[in-house]
Amino acid sequence: MTLQLGEKHFSSAQPESAVRRIVTFRVGDRTFGIDVGMVREIKGWQVTTPLPHAAPHVRGVLNLRGVILAVYDLRTSIGLGVTDATATHVIVVVDVEDKTAGLLVDSVSDIVDVPVSAVRPAPDLERDEHGLIEGLVLLDTEIVALLDLAAVIREGGAETPLARTTRAA
Amino acid sequence: MDPLAELKQTFFQECEELLGALEQKLQALDEGSRESEDVNAAFRAIHSIKGGAGAFGCTELVAFAHVFEASLDHLRSGRVAIEDAPFGLFLRCSDAVADLVSAARNDEPARPRPDLLEALERVGQAEPVAAAPAAAASAPPVPTAPAPASDDAPPGIAALGNLLAMVEAKSAAPVKPIDDGWDDEPVAAVAPAEPVKAGSEICLRITPDRDLFRRVIEPRVVLAALPSEDIVSVSCDLSHVPSLEELDVTDCWMRFAVNLHTQMSVEELHGKFDFTLATEEFEIEAMPEPANDDAAPFAFVAAVDAEVPQSVAADLSAILAKLGPAPAAAPEPVPVQAPAPAPVEAVAPPVPRPALRAPANDAPAARQRQAVSVRVDLDRIDKLMNLVGEIVITQSMLVECVRSLPYDVYAKTAEGILTLSRQTRELQDHVMAVRAQPVKAVFQRMPRLVRELAQTLGKEVRLVLEGENTEVDKTIIEELADPLTHMIRNSMDHGLETPDERGAAGKGPEGTIQLTAEHRAGRIVISVTDDGRGINREKLLGKARSRGLVGPDEKLAPEEIDQLIFAAGLSTAEAVSDISGRGVGMDVVRRNVESLGGRISVDSEPGRGCKFTLALPLTLAVLEGMVIRCGDDRYVIPIASVIETQHLANTPIEHLTFGQEVLRWRGEVTPLYRLGAVMGSSGQRDENIIIIAETERGGNVGIAVDEIVGQQQVVVKSLEANYGAVNGASAATILGDGLVALILDVDSMLRLAATGSRQPVPELKLAG
Numbered sequence: 001m002t003l004q005l006g007e008k009h010f011s012s013a014q015p016e017s018a019v020r021r022i023v024t025f026r027v028g029d030r031t032f033g034i035d036v037g038m039v040r041e042i043k044g045w046q047v048t049t050p051l052p053h054a055a056p057h058v059r060g061v062l063n064l065r066g067v068i069l070a071v072y073d074l075r076t077s078i079g080l081g082v083t084d085a086t087a088t089h090v091i092v093v094v095d096v097e098d099k100t101a102g103l104l105v106d107s108v109s110d111i112v113d114v115p116v117s118a119v120r121p122a123p124d125l126e127r128d129e130h131g132l133i134e135g136l137v138l139l140d141t142e143i144v145a146l147l148d149l150a151a152v153i154r155e156g157g158a159e160t161p162l163a164r165t166t167r168a169a
Numbered sequence: 170m171d172p173l174a175e176l177k178q179t180f181f182q183e184c185e186e187l188l189g190a191l192e193q194k195l196q197a198l199d200e201g202s203r204e205s206e207d208v209n210a211a212f213r214a215i216h217s218i219k220g221g222a223g224a225f226g227c228t229e230l231v232a233f234a235h236v237f238e239a240s241l242d243h244l245r246s247g248r249v250a251i252e253d254a255p256f257g258l259f260l261r262c263s264d265a266v267a268d269l270v271s272a273a274r275n276d277e278p279a280r281p282r283p284d285l286l287e288a289l290e291r292v293g294q295a296e297p298v299a300a301a302p303a304a305a306a307s308a309p310p311v312p313t314a315p316a317p318a319s320d321d322a323p324p325g326i327a328a329l330g331n332l333l334a335m336v337e338a339k340s341a342a343p344v345k346p347i348d349d350g351w352d353d354e355p356v357a358a359v360a361p362a363e364p365v366k367a368g369s370e371i372c373l374r375i376t377p378d379r380d381l382f383r384r385v386i387e388p389r390v391v392l393a394a395l396p397s398e399d400i401v402s403v404s405c406d407l408s409h410v411p412s413l414e415e416l417d418v419t420d421c422w423m424r425f426a427v428n429l430h431t432q433m434s435v436e437e438l439h440g441k442f443d444f445t446l447a448t449e450e451f452e453i454e455a456m457p458e459p460a461n462d463d464a465a466p467f468a469f470v471a472a473v474d475a476e477v478p479q480s481v482a483a484d485l486s487a488i489l490a491k492l493g494p495a496p497a498a499a500p501e502p503v504p505v506q507a508p509a510p511a512p513v514e515a516v517a518p519p520v521p522r523p524a525l526r527a528p529a530n531d532a533p534a535a536r537q538r539q540a541v542s543v544r545v546d547l548d549r550i551d552k553l554m555n556l557v558g559e560i561v562i563t564q565s566m567l568v569e570c571v572r573s574l575p576y577d578v579y580a581k582t583a584e585g586i587l588t589l590s591r592q593t594r595e596l597q598d599h600v601m602a603v604r605a606q607p608v609k610a611v612f613q614r615m616p617r618l619v620r621e622l623a624q625t626l627g628k629e630v631r632l633v634l635e636g637e638n639t640e641v642d643k644t645i646i647e648e649l650a651d652p653l654t655h656m657i658r659n660s661m662d663h664g665l666e667t668p669d670e671r672g673a674a675g676k677g678p679e680g681t682i683q684l685t686a687e688h689r690a691g692r693i694v695i696s697v698t699d700d701g702r703g704i705n706r707e708k709l710l711g712k713a714r715s716r717g718l719v720g721p722d723e724k725l726a727p728e729e730i731d732q733l734i735f736a737a738g739l740s741t742a743e744a745v746s747d748i749s750g751r752g753v754g755m756d757v758v759r760r761n762v763e764s765l766g767g768r769i770s771v772d773s774e775p776g777r778g779c780k781f782t783l784a785l786p787l788t789l790a791v792l793e794g795m796v797i798r799c800g801d802d803r804y805v806i807p808i809a810s811v812i813e814t815q816h817l818a819n820t821p822i823e824h825l826t827f828g829q830e831v832l833r834w835r836g837e838v839t840p841l842y843r844l845g846a847v848m849g850s851s852g853q854r855d856e857n858i859i860i861i862a863e864t865e866r867g868g869n870v871g872i873a874v875d876e877i878v879g880q881q882q883v884v885v886k887s888l889e890a891n892y893g894a895v896n897g898a899s900a901a902t903i904l905g906d907g908l909v910a911l912i913l914d915v916d917s918m919l920r921l922a923a924t925g926s927r928q929p930v931p932e933l934k935l936a937g
Contacts, residue, residue: 051911061892069892099890101891
């Protein structure tokens with residue numbers, strides 16, 4: 001596919017308001033994004049307390065200034081196994097619906113402005129049975145998969161690897 | 170919220186308190202109190218409600234409250250003797266007022282109570298006891314009119330009531346001294362018919378500053394400082410009240426002139442106002458004293474300026490001293506007069522101290538009547554509580570950090586850390602104390618319940634409340650209402666007999682239910698005792714056998730039979746009534762209480778009565794926990810659930826089928842669960858320690874863990890807020906190293922363990 005647009009910031013006729021500001025982060029060699037408004041803070045990895053018989057992608061709970069929140073391993077969610085978390089790993093603290101949650105990722109890359117028109121609907125991937133991906137944005141050489149955070153948190157670890165689907169795109 | 174709505178909100182909050190006070194006083198009177206102060210307090214409460222209701226246009230409420238107030242006034246005035254007053258009716262009326270208030274609060278149409286109104290109006294008509302000149306002096310206002318000045322109402326609303334009084338008076342009457350501006354001030358009308366007492370005529374002018382109401386003072390409070398029998402007349406000058414357009418609702422424009430015939434000295438009078446008025450706000454002028462020839466007419470202006478020459482002050486004192494049969498005749502200088510203390514004292518005889526003390530002793534009482542408490546949004550206290558929890562955690566983190574320091578540094582820091590620990594603990598206690606509320610908040614609702622039930626059931630019941638001021642954290646208060654309601658219903662329905670049955674059993678027709686609260690061993694213990702028939706063991710056991718809860722040949726001790734009352738699906742009432750008897754009551758109570766970490770028990774004596782005892786923790790916000798380790802994970806088990814701990818080596822373990830292990834403990838076969846396996850702990854486990862814990866059903870289980878780390882108070886943190894319910898745990902906490910530990914819930918853990926065995930528990934839903 002030749003979907004490269006050559007520019008990070010699009011020069012379309014869209015008004016300013018129709019721009020989505022997106023935080024991108026990486027898990028393995030893949031890039032994901034969520035709206036910046038959902039991100040509450042970004043912090044380094046911290047040991048979590050596992051919960052009994054929780055879904056595989058639930059890493060456990062941690063104490064964020066007195067509030068207890070659950071951390072979800074995005075790598076497990078997309079079917080790439082369990083992250084071997086180290087000090088360099090990052091927890092993106094997000095507000096989803098009325099809850100606060102942590103998303104364990106490898107690193108945070110960038111904040112980019114993307115015109116709404118440039119967000120493509122997620123291809124109807126049979127692999128993404130949980131509907132984790134809300135849309136795709138094509139940037140330079142990389143493809144950013146926009147996450148539906150509520151689905152990420154709700155759905156247990158996807159057993160089918162999403163890997164190939166994003167790579168194929 | 171717009172200011173008016175906010176004010177209205179405050180009014181309704183105040184109403185609740187006032188209703189509580191009203192009910193309490195009426196209850197006391199109903200139970201035989203003959204205190205006129207109780208009558209007055211009840212009167213003031215309904216009066217304040219009426220005042221506020223008028224301000225907010227709650228016409229039904231005003232109309233009802235007015236009639237109610239009028240009939241209570243008959244008691245105050247003595248037209249109806251307290252002994253003859255229908256307090257039962259009054260109590261029903263106070264319930265009706267509560268209904269009207271809640272209707273007004275929810276903007277619902279109010280249920281008219283013509284029956285009660287009629288009954289109220291008859292009060293005092295039947296027996297026109299001779300003397301009632303006092304009441305005659307003040308005609309009650311039209312029911313729908315905004316009420317005049319209210320007295321004990323808290324500041325905001327009361328000020329509005331006062332304002333309305335001013336406006337009313339202003340528009341209704343011309344300028345000059347009129348009736349005192351409120352309709353029910355008894356002091357205004359005291360007939361001076363009685364033989365003239367010794368004493369002097371004193372004229373008192375009160376010119377309060379405009380900010381009087383804002384200082385949370387009311388004219389009524391000011392005047393109440395004077396003994397009513399000394400007041401000859403009170404007049405109110407309203408000529409200063411500006412036109413309605415220019416009027417600020419919180420300004421006070423009233424001026425008063427009070428004529429007194431009193432034995433009190435000017436100085437004593439002075440003392441009466443120390444706590445309500447500034448010195449420049451009142452003048453006390455002694456009138457010429459005809460009985461005393463050698464004293465020339467003089468005027469003593471209490472607010473003597475500091476510039477008054479010392480000689481004059483001395484002269485005045487001299488005159489006063491000569492005058493003086495009054496014990497405290499010596500003018501004790503007001504602070505501003507300070508320049509001249511020495512000469513004054515030189516002339517005046519030594520001041521008899523006790524006489525001067527008297528007004529000072531009134532001070533705390535007077536101050537108490539005003540706001541010594543502050544309304545705080547619960548939300549703010551919760552935030553404070555959270556923050557304190559944070560500090561406790563940070564502090565224990567610090568302690569752990571410091572331990573790793575080299576010894577000389579550690580020694581220096583340790584002391585400070587120790588102090589910090591003590592202070593944080595103290596801070597936590599204090600914040601907890603702020604959250605604590607007397608159980609009164611819940612107890613108060615019970616008399617009404619009892620009254621209504623008594624009527625429905627045709628039983629005569631007296632409710633006795635004790636220990637209403639026992640304080641407990643608000644988290645518990647909120648949870649108390651349901652169990653208590655259930656327990657009282659149960660006692661009224663099943664426990665107490667009808668008057669006939671009681672008569673047959675040789676008891677008085679009136680049954681008693683006693684509701685008590687007390688602190689015992691770090692818990693709040695609440696008991697509901699009735700003097701009814703007690704638990705019918707035969708019937709209860711029969712029911713239990715027919716439901717298969719007890720085997721046909723099983724023998725139970727009488728106490729064990731009594732405990733069956735807490736079993737699900739048992740009710741011994743002959744007819745299923747609306748009140749209880751669906752067989753859910755005590756079972757639900759037990760489960761609610763246990764889910765709060767409490768216990769409930771029953772003691773019954775056939776024919777004599779029954780006592781339910783409820784023991785609850787003082788708070789749900791912190792708990793005393795045992796920190797245990799299993800593999801790499803740590804958990805907290807509430808101390809309340811732990812019976813004892815022991816080494817595995819001392820305890821023979823046996824294996825049953827399905828891999829269920831049991832151990833023998835105190836001669837009983839006790840199931841054993843391995844915590845690591847149940848909770849899926851990671852890491853190597855040796856499981857050397859066994860904790861014997863108690864379950865909700867009263868049984869015991871053994872829980873095998875690796876190590877007991879320690880015992881500490883932990884702050885309870887919700888898992889539901891950001892995640893969801895976790896099987897096996899009731900909540901979580903944060904340990905000293907900042908890591909989260911789950912707080913184990915023994916029963917939930919057992920259910921979790923059961924899903925691994927052959928019998929899945931249906932109510933359990935595994936996450937994922």
